[in-house]
Amino acid sequence: MAEITLHYFPIYGRAEPVRMLLHYHGVQFNDHHVQLQDWPGLKTSGFSEFGQLPLLEIDGRRLVQSKAILRYVAEKYGYYPTDPRDIYFVESLSDFKEDVLNVTMPLMFRGEAEAVDKWYQESAPTVLQKIERRLVRNEGGNKFFVGKSLSMADFQIFGLIYDLFIIRNRANLVQTHAPKVYDFIQRALTSARLKAYVDSRPPSHV
């Protein structure tokens, strides 16, 4: 089988749901961390079609754009629905998560502790409540975010909540504003492969 290589910075950010899905599914891949000092040269080299990371080498191709990459591997390994209504639920949640990252990632990068705290206090509760409602709406919130099986959306939300709240000592916010989502995270962590990955991965540089 051809090798699979993910190229991204040594952060969780936009590539983490891809890493999580591959680890969860037990897919062997090279997790290549591009150091920041090497990026300007690589960016202008034409290596990445749009001059961005993440980039996934798979099936003899170079895929770009984090969500298009995630969707590709989700389809390949069976985590993408076929019903248009379910696809809508997956995609709209995925886009909502992107909206959240578009706000939080620049905050984290700038490292302004006050602005970050303000986001957790003022914006995070609403974000969590919206995600909670989406989960509850699907079979009472006892299993998955969309339909009756694991989908790309579950990896998106697991990555968002775990990396933005759980490992940043904000688990209490999740328990308070999204208790079903908190349970969902705990259920996800009963996957030995996913648990082994998140426990052993290097810390994110941002």
Place this chain on the structure above:
Amino acid sequence: MAEITLHYFPIYGRAEPVRMLLHYHGVQFNDHHVQLQDWPGLKTSGFSEFGQLPLLEIDGRRLVQSKAILRYVAEKYGYYPTDPRDIYFVESLSDFKEDVLNVTMPLMFRGEAEAVDKWYQESAPTVLQKIERRLVRNEGGNKFFVGKSLSMADFQIFGLIYDLFIIRNRANLVQTHAPKVYDFIQRALTSARLKAYVDSRPPSHV
């Protein structure tokens, strides 16, 4: 047939490819323009799941998130591919377009003419070249952006180029840096329905 209503601000922005696709396909729909002064009340009313517009009422549901909406109507009316490779090309281009809008929309909203000019001078050529390469890579650029038929990607790129360059007196930039894309725009405008729509629509407020 149930009514279809699109709710969005009186701007082109993120809803325009949806409007264009519906008009192109000859779908009757209500194009409801939410005035800015009415938005705070509507936002907090729970009308829109995530408190955002656009929102599309269709098939008895309220769909949110512009790209999830576009994907839904693209699938419904036959502008979404089935092959995973083609889906990747559609989605990665669609995500690239979103990256561009995430930069240009705030610039336009703030109305800083100098910053806008700087974007056209310094960033637009590279953006156009990337889109041109994607088009040329597909059958030499003589037809569509993905595969052998019209897809959601064509509406995304038509909307981006037409609204960001053509109607803003920047067609010359497209002709210079993306001549095949320029031809693509001209071909698209041979659609009587699409042409009638873009010629008759009210101006965007931003």
